[in-house]
Amino acid sequence: MKQNKIVKRDSKEGSEVYNNRSLEVDYRTLKTLLRKDIRVLDVGCGTGAISKDVAAIIGNGGRVTGIDKDPNFIENGIANYGHIKNLELISTDIFDFNTDQKFDLIISARMLQWLSNPKEALLKMKSLLNPNGVISILDYNHKKIQWNPDPPQSMVEFYEAFLKWRENAGMNNEIADSLPSLFQEIGLKNIQTLNSDEYYNRDRKDFKSKVGIWSKVAGLKQISEEGYIADYQRLNAAKEYEDWVETEAISMTMYLSEARGEIASN
Numbered sequence: 690m691k692q693n694k695i696v697k698r699d700s701k702e703g704s705e706v707y708n709n710r711s712l713e714v715d716y717r718t719l720k721t722l723l724r725k726d727i728r729v730l731d732v733g734c735g736t737g738a739i740s741k742d743v744a745a746i747i748g749n750g751g752r753v754t755g756i757d758k759d760p761n762f763i764e765n766g767i768a769n770y771g772h773i774k775n776l777e778l779i780s781t782d783i784f785d786f787n788t789d790q791k792f793d794l795i796i797s798a799r800m801l802q803w804l805s806n807p808k809e810a811l812l813k814m815k816s817l818l819n820p821n822g823v824i825s826i827l828d829y830n831h832k833k834i835q836w837n838p839d840p841p842q843s844m845v846e847f848y849e850a851f852l853k854w855r856e857n858a859g860m861n862n863e864i865a866d867s868l869p870s871l872f873q874e875i876g877l878k879n880i881q882t883l884n885s886d887e888y889y890n891r892d893r894k895d896f897k898s899k900v901g902i903w904s905k906v907a908g909l910k911q912i913s914e915e916g917y918i919a920d921y922q923r924l925n926a927a928k929e930y931e932d933w934v935e936t937e938a939i940s941m942t943m944y945l946s947e948a949r950g951e952i953a954s955n
Contacts (some may be wrong), residue, residue, distance in 0.1 A: 707765075736766035741770045793820060794822065802861070879951045887942065
């Protein structure tokens, strides 16, 4: 099995990103699947910010288990949300997660994009479902990003290198559009897709931080260290993109879609 590329992350900065997420904004289509007293598994939960919103909706008769392989994110989540009685946060990879518990709903937001083996991950999730259980995956098609106006050419070139870096590591840059066929392959039924694009314009208070995320991505030394772009080009892309966000950027749309499917009852 191909190993997933290890992406070096700043856990403190990453924790802040995750803690700023919410169900209402960052997984808004999921609410129609939530009901009282169900058991939910959140795969790749980060710090559990969305998990804790799910826990509030399903009530104390239900339970949410959030798992993430980064122990720093889980530690941060327990510090912030550990008081929530129907929420459990565990540091583990989906492939190492073993439990006798079955779940009514398994969710995962923006996580499969980082895997070289998403089908195997989905099969593992399926094995953890109750009869008539549902899998919901929210993820990107990175090839459909739209900037208005176009960003600097240096960022265009960096972004192409970034996608190539991901592709060569086995990651699917179009995972959002691949999910329905993957769901069919693992035997799910009643498959649906719901558009959940992230659209940011200058009217939003978080415009600069959200649109500026690509200057932070350009800070990944791995992409130049592994020969996909020269280091000076990467650094120049980050600087010119920051300037573009400050002075020229009007909007950015990231293509995001939720796919959901049910396990066939026995």
